[in-house]
Amino acid sequence: MPTAFVAGATGRLGRLVVAGLRRRDVRVRALVRPGHGEGRKAFAHDPAIEIVEGDIRDPGDRLTRALEGVDVLVSTVFGGAEVIVDGQVNLLRAAEKTGVPRWIPSDFSLAVDELDYGDNDLVDLRKKAGNLTRGSSVVSTPILIGAxxxxxxxxxxxxxxxxxxxxxxxxxxxxxxxFSTYADTAEWTAEAALDPSAAGRTVRVVGxxxxxxxxxxxxxxxxxxxxxxxxxxxxxxxxxxxxxxxxxxxxxxxxxxxxxxxxxxxxxxKLRPLDNHxxxxxxxxxxxxxxxxxxx
Structure with missing residues (x-):
């Protein structure tokens, strides 16, 4: 049974991704902020979901321990530069040390690579995170879904x-x-996480x-x-x-x-070409x- 580590697991998209992974018989480590009782309750019913208390901005050694034995890292976090850039880069560096082979960054947006810096402040953060993590030993699979x-x-x-x-x-x-829904995005994310042919390529899917x-x-x-x-x-x-x-x-x-x-x-x-097939x-x-x- 493969193991996926999900950052942002208690968010709207994250919970759906966790559910999608479990339907595919994937063991999940869900990163939950300390004191987030609601997050613990959401996953307490399933013994195949391991709750890991922490934050993607935690010191690397703490994250490294949590990422040991993980087959794919999925980030569904949302926020400003401290999360999308600093947090995700910190998380990826920890994954590198542990030997995690693949990750899905929290893009889930329009055609990030087609937009220029200055076109969209939040997309700028995703572009910056992508540039800082390019060339990592942890191979990236960005997923783009439109709006x-x-x-x-x-x-x-x-x-x-x-x-x-x-x-x-x-x-x-x-x-x-x-356009896409959160639920469909979560399903595509779970599929891509288990798809070895998606490693190192951008997946463009829309509803x-x-x-x-x-x-x-x-x-x-x-x-x-x-x-x-x-x-x-x-x-x-x-x-x-x-x-x-x-x-x-x-x-x-x-x-x-x-x-x-x-x-x-x-x-x-606009996303081109589409990979729904x-x-x-x-x-x-x-x-x-x-x-x-x-x-x-």
């Missing part, structure tokens, strides 16, 4: 207002955009590919409601709005959502089905 449908459905994303019955978007509405106009139709058909689509401006208008907000923002979160929007509707963040056993959730579920 999470659960995220774009959140009120703070400012796309969909179910109460008002509106959908606001930028661009001409005709650029194909990649649905839709233009903004098609996404609007999926909302209406899935929810059974009439949704008014509102075009906020073109791609260049969006870029101008991002720069305006950046000039006075105290926190990148004030404009990061628009940076993701720009990467999607400009086409720069590599994992035919996974039938991902369509946007229409997702909206049916969240509105029923």
């Amino acid at each position: 999470f449908l659960e995220v774009v459905n959140m009120p703070w994303y400012k796309w969909i207002d179910w109460e008002a019955g509106t959908f606001a978007y930028w661009g001409d509405g005709d650029q194909p955009v990649d 649905d590919v839709l233009t903004m106009k098609e996404l609007h139709q999926a909302m209406e058909r899935g929810s059974g409601r009439r949704i008014e689509a509102r075009q906020l401006g073109g791609v260049d208008d969006l870029r101008t709005e991002i720069e305006r907000l950046k000039a006075t923002a105290a926190d990148p979160m004030e404009y990061i959502m628009l940076q993701y929007n720009w990467a999607m509707v400009s086409g720069k963040g 590599r994992y035919p056993g996974i039938r991902p959730t369509s946007a229409k089905e997702f909206f049916r579920r969240v509105t029923s």
Whole structure:
């Protein structure tokens, strides 16, 4: 039975990845922050899940002991530079010392390598982490999935207002955009973790590919409601709005959502080629089905 070490195991994606690995008969070591009682309870029912208390920023010797005998390291952490860059690099160095052969970094995003520094502050962190870990003896398998449908459905994303019955978007509405759910992403991650042919390559998998106009139709058909689509401006208008907000923002979160929007509707963040065919056993959730579920 192979062993996987999962960092960020108690997060939304991490828990699903742990479950996906267990369904594939993989022994899991789940990294849980000290004092995280809820995390312990989540995994206490399964003797094949070993809870390891710690943090990816812990001193290397502590992490090294926790990584002994691990076949694949999976990182599902989210956060700022101290987590995505410093923490993941620290974790990888510990994995190198132990001889872990493979790892999956916490990318789970748009086309990271196609975006330039400055296009997206959070993607910049993933690019930096990738550069710092390139050439490691622990072979990387980045997984890119486009945009999470659960995220774009959140009120703070400012796309969909179910109460008002509106959908606001930028661009001409005709650029194909990649979407996936957390659950499908976890399944692909579990599959890739056990796929030796995925070592050293980027896995690009998506649940649905839709233009903004098609996404609007999926909302209406899935929810059974009439949704008014509102075009906020073109791609260049969006870029101008991002720069305006950046000039006075105290926190990148004030404009990061628009940076993701720009990467999607400009086409720069589009994933090519897709690798869904590599994992035919996974039938991902369509946007229409997702909206049916969240509105029923």
